[in-house]
Amino acid sequence: MLLRVRVALPDRPGSLAHVTKVLGVAGADITQVTVLERGAGRAVDDITVFCPDDTTRQALVKSLQSVEDVTVEGVWNTREAPGTYPELEILKYITTAGDRALTTLIDSLPVLFSADWAATTTAEHRVVYASWRAPREIVIPEEGAAARPAAMTLDDGLHLIHAPLPPLALVLLLARSDGPAFHRIEVHRLTRILEIFLSLPATERSVARQLRKEPR
Numbered sequence: 001m002l003l004r005v006r007v008a009l010p011d012r013p014g015s016l017a018h019v020t021k022v023l024g025v026a027g028a029d030i031t032q033v034t035v036l037e038r039g040a041g042r043a044v045d046d047i048t049v050f051c052p053d054d055t056t057r058q059a060l061v062k063s064l065q066s067v068e069d070v071t072v073e074g075v076w077n078t079r080e081a082p083g084t085y086p087e088l089e090i091l092k093y094i095t096t097a098g099d100r101a102l103t104t105l106i107d108s109l110p111v112l113f114s115a116d117w118a119a120t121t122t123a124e125h126r127v128v129y130a131s132w133r134a135p136r137e138i139v140i141p142e143e144g145a146a147a148r149p150a151a152m153t154l155d156d157g158l159h160l161i162h163a164p165l166p167p168l169a170l171v172l173l174l175a176r177s178d179g180p181a182f183h184r185i186e187v188h189r190l191t192r193i194l195e196i197f198l199s200l201p202a203t204e205r206s207v208a209r210q211l212r213k214e215p216r
Contacts, residue, residue, distance in 0.1 A: 076179030078114035101206035151182035
C-alpha cells in the first residue's frame with residue numbers, strides 16, 4: 001500500500017536520515033520526500049512510502065515517535081504516484097477535454113492531493129459535479145469562507161480546501177477525512193491549478209454543460 005507520512009522535525013543535518021532509517025526498519029520503502037516548509041529551526045516534510053500490507057500505520061507512527069524531536073502530523077493513504085509530475089499530466093488532459101474540462105478536473109483533484117473527494121457547488125448549494133467518493137449530502141461552510149482558496153477543518157474533523165470560483169459563480173471543495181489538515185503549500189498548489197483551469201476557453205462551456213443536467 002502507498003502511504004503519505006507528514007512529520008515535523010529539527011531542521012539540521014542528520015534529522016531526516018534518522019527518520020528514513022526508522023521507516024526502513026519498520027518495513028517502509030521511501031519513494032519520495034517533499035519539503036513543505038522550513039523555518040525557526042524546524043521543517044515539515046511529506047514522505048511517500050510503499051509498505052507491505054502487513055505493515056500498519058500504527059507501527060509506522062510508533063517507530064517515528066521513537067526519534068527525538070520528531071512529531072508525526074499524519075499518516076494516510078495516497079494514490080499519487082511519486083515522481084510522475086501529475087499536475088502536468090492532468091492539465092494536459094483538461095486542456096483537451098473540451099466540455100468535460102470541469103469533470104476531468106474534479107475527478108483528478110483527490111488523486112493529486114491525496115484527498116477523499118472533490119466537488120463543485122452553486123451559491124444555492126446545488127452540487128454541480130462531485131467525484132465518486134463524495135457523500136450524498138455535502139456540507140458547504142458558510143462562516144469563515146474566504147474570498148480566496150483557504151484550508152479549514154470542520155467541527156466533525158473533516159479537512160477542506162474551500163475555493164471560490166467567482167468567474168463561474170461556483171465553489172470548489174476538496175476534502176479529506178484522514179491525515180492532517182491541508183498545508184498552505186497544498187492550498188497554493190491548488191490555487192495555481194485553478195488559475196490555469198479558469199483561463200481555458202472550454203471552462204465556461206464545461207460548467208454550462210453540467211448546469212444543464214438534472215440536480216444530483
